[in-house]
Amino acid sequence: MGKATAHQRHAFIELLVYWEGRINAKDLERQFNLSRQQCSAYINSYKQLFPDNLVYDNSHKNYKPSPGFKRHYISADADAYLNWLHTGHWPEHAATVSPYTAALEIPVRQVSxxxxxxxxxxxxxxxxxxxxxxxxxxxxxxxxxxxxxxxxxxxxxxxxxxxxxxxxxxxxxxxxxxxxxxxxxxxxxxxxxxxxAWNTQVTVLLQPDPRLNPEKRAILENDYQMVNGQLAITTRGCLVQYLLRELQVNTKVLDGTPEAQQLICVNLVDIKEWLFEG
The missing domain is CATH 2.30.30 (SH3 type barrels.)
Known part of the structure; x- marks a missing residue:
């Protein structure tokens, strides 16, 4: 992997200033393993490019967004910041689009x-x-x-x-x-x-809808890499409902067609206390 470019470091400066309301040399030092002098140089080069974007806060020893701050590198989608906050990883290379792949574009939910x-x-x-x-x-x-x-x-x-x-x-x-x-x-x-509910680990057991014929059940077992015909997923108690929702597992009423239902929850009685939709 090559080193991050000035463009990506400037984008990271903008990311933190926009979503956290602050940036200093230590943030760049931790993220990119740079010297303090190098970090200050990148902040100064960003300021030279966009002189009206940052103001220095003497009391906190960091830079804050100016009242007229404008984004130049990042979007208004909070996902990029939250993904960085979750993983600590910032892309080392500029995003490229392959002619052999495509991605579904999901509408952005506005977060101030x-x-x-x-x-x-x-x-x-x-x-x-x-x-x-x-x-x-x-x-x-x-x-x-x-x-x-x-x-x-x-x-x-x-x-x-x-x-x-x-x-x-x-x-x-x-x-x-x-x-x-x-x-x-x-x-x-x-x-x-x-x-x-956050600290309790809950195991959800899933299996193919038994109304499916053996051939169709085998396809699902292979898709999800099931063991002995079942898929065991452990998650936090408060996330059980979201997990079932993402996997489109209906715990209230079976879909009329097993091909639409696909998966059922085997241990519904055990996990029922964690379901906020009944």
Whole structure:
């Protein structure tokens, strides 16, 4: 693998400034294994390219986005930032498109950088946060005081896992459903170690729909690399429902045609307590 180019390092600077609201030489040093002098040089070269994008914060010894900040390297899709936050990996080479592959383009769910900056601080510093949230069940924005501990990708969407003082429970919140400007509060007392559904490992057992003939069942067993006709997947208790949803396993009513159902859950009784859809 070749070294990251100036373009990718500038893109990384923009990524952190946009989504975290800050950047300093140490961030580049950790990410690219550069010297402090090299890191400062890349920040300065970015400033020369876009002199109106960054302002220096003397009190925190870092750069922040200016009021007129404009994106030049990254999109408004939070996925790139969240994927980096999850893996720590930043692409070393510019993205290239192969003529032999294609990818389904999924509509981007809008996430405000102002909201993301507050949520990231709250997670990292284990702080409570006051933020507005709207959902299909409650379309009008309602203020929620949350104690978040993790960002979670559940297929096509990112959620925030947090203790909700209104619900008095740990819940999942869709990032694109937050509204307004969050207010950081004091230290949280409800942390990840108190989240039972988060800390409980649950094994889901799946098998081909028994209504399928042996030949069709064998195809699914090969597709999913099943052992003795079953697929065992272990995940967190709070993620069981999302797992079944992504695999299109209906736990309420079997589809009328086994070819559409394909998979069934073998140990439904064992996992039922983790299903929030009944």
């Amino acid at each position: 950088p102002d909201i993301m900056r507050g949520l990231v601080i709250a997670v990292r510093q284990q702080r409570r946060i006051d933020v507005e949230y709207a959902s299909l069940s409650s379309p009008d924005s309602i203020g929620r005081i949350l104690s978040p501990h993790c960002f979670v990708r559940t297929g096509l969407r990112w959620h925030l896992r947090a203790w909700c003082e209104k619900s008095r429970a740990y819940r999942d919140f869709v990032l694109s459903s937050f509204r307004g400007t969050p207010e950081l509060l004091d230290k949280a007392t409800f942390l990840a170690n108190g989240d039972t």
